[in-house]
Amino acid sequence: MTQPDNTDEAVIRLFNVSKRFGAKLALSNITLDVHKGEWLYVTGPSGAGKSTLLKLFYLGEKTTSGQVLAFGTNMNRLAPRDVPFLRRRFGIIFQDFKLIPNRNVFENVALVLEARGEPQNMIDKRARNILRHAGMDKRMEAMPTSLSGGEQQRVAVARAIAGQPDVILADEPTGSLDPRSAEIIIGLLSAYHKKGATVMVATHDRDLLARKQGRIIRLEEGRLVAAEPVTGGRA
Amino acid sequence: MKRYMKRTVKDFTSHAFLHSITVVTIALTILIAGALLLVVENGETVIASWKNGVRIMVYLKGDAGSAEVTEAGHSLETMGGVAKVSFISRDEALTDLMESMEGQVSLFEGLGENPLPDAYEVEVTPEAAQWDRVKAMAAAMMRLPAVDEVEYGRSWLARVSRLLGMMELAGIALAGLFFIVALFIVYNTVRLALYSRRDEIEIMQLVGATGAFIKIPLYLAGVMEGAMGSILALVTLFGAYALFAAGAGGGADAFPLSFLSLGSMGGVILYGIFVGWFGCFLSLREFMKEASS
Incomplete structure (x- = not known):
């Protein structure tokens, strides 16, 4: 068995992880550590297994074989009732935003805090504050469908960081955005990363990768074909 | 909540x-x-x-003695499925009939002697108000010595x-x-x-x-x-x-x-x-x- 990087700072560890969908092997024998406070790009062509890899961390998918440890917890042994509490340590961002269409901008962000049972005055205060940082404070009452793609993704980022998660998982966060909107999204993620959060971005956006903002790992046909060494991680 | x-x-x-x-x-x-x-x-x-309204009319023989009539009344009262027994004398029956046929009093003018018999009106309990049960009760009543005729419901009611x-x-x-x-x-x-x-x-x-x-x-x-x-x-x-x-x-x-x-x-x-x-x-x-x- 391949040994992962030897560090106590790993927030997520993968040991020989494989994921199969029927006959298709989506991930093959992946061993990887994701360190606390690092910025990690997962790149590779479409269908390489980037999204599947991210899904394993928050139990959007389960491994076919191998072990995933998140914050020291073996995901294979996590009881279903504990899954929501694990997910609260992740902020998840999707290419298609996944905002709730019948809730306005404020409600979409507040949902994360409501789900945790936070008191209403705290929910109001924090959701407004985050939306102000995201530059969406003037559109708090707007419904998601009335927003541009860039605005929707800003709301999605605000929702992801509202619960102050340890790790941000962003699956192609700029994939459907224009360069200016993409710049704003990366700026918001960078600001949260500077507070000490771990950020994992799945992307094949060459402009993003050219920033040399963090470590890059590359997947091809479900295999980890290239991984840069850990160099401190901060942007 | x-x-x-x-x-x-x-x-x-x-x-x-x-x-x-x-x-x-x-x-x-x-x-x-x-x-x-x-x-x-x-x-x-x-x-x-309907069940509450089920009644059996028990007509007595004209030559029945008062002891026989009383005995029949007791027998009816103690019979299973009987809620109430009321005696209707032949005179009461005639008065009721004349009242119900008011306007045709002439029909009764040449009557002479009252042709109606004494009778008992037996009220059946709702539980016993089933056709077969009523029929059996009527048969038992017919066997009493003072009883001449028993009339109960009609088959269409059943x-x-x-x-x-x-x-x-x-x-x-x-x-x-x-x-x-x-x-x-x-x-x-x-x-x-x-x-x-x-x-x-x-x-x-x-x-x-x-x-x-x-x-x-x-x-x-x-x-x-x-x-x-x-x-x-x-x-x-x-x-x-x-x-x-x-x-x-x-x-x-x-x-x-x-x-x-x-x-x-x-x-x-x-x-x-x-x-x-x-x-x-x-x-x-x-x-x-x-x-x-």
């Missing part, structure tokens, strides 16, 4: 169409079952009133009784069937409603919402839909009943109609709530299983 209630009410307004469809579906199915229940309840009233009994059974069976149909229709409607909100539920799960946070407002919505659906069904049924009762006219005198009893109305509302909850329970169980697999 207050927060869950608030979310449920907000959800009702934001998914007004979806919830209205479910409420109307519940109302329609409960309306059909409620209408059958109404027929059954009124049928029972008719049967009960047939009506049997028919009402069958209607009652069929009504209960149909009402039960429609209540089960209501359950499955609601289950499917709630399931469709849940599928239309699949993304919303998935997002809630991804942001760390617990099962209770997701399910409680859906259960509350199910209960509210059930209560609203059954109340709507009762209001509609009452409207239809009022129109029918007003149009029934003279018929209403023969068979006095009444709306569902308070107990039945409470039962219908409770059933609506149960249907809403149970439909939600079944759909959610299946849905959450799929969502977490």
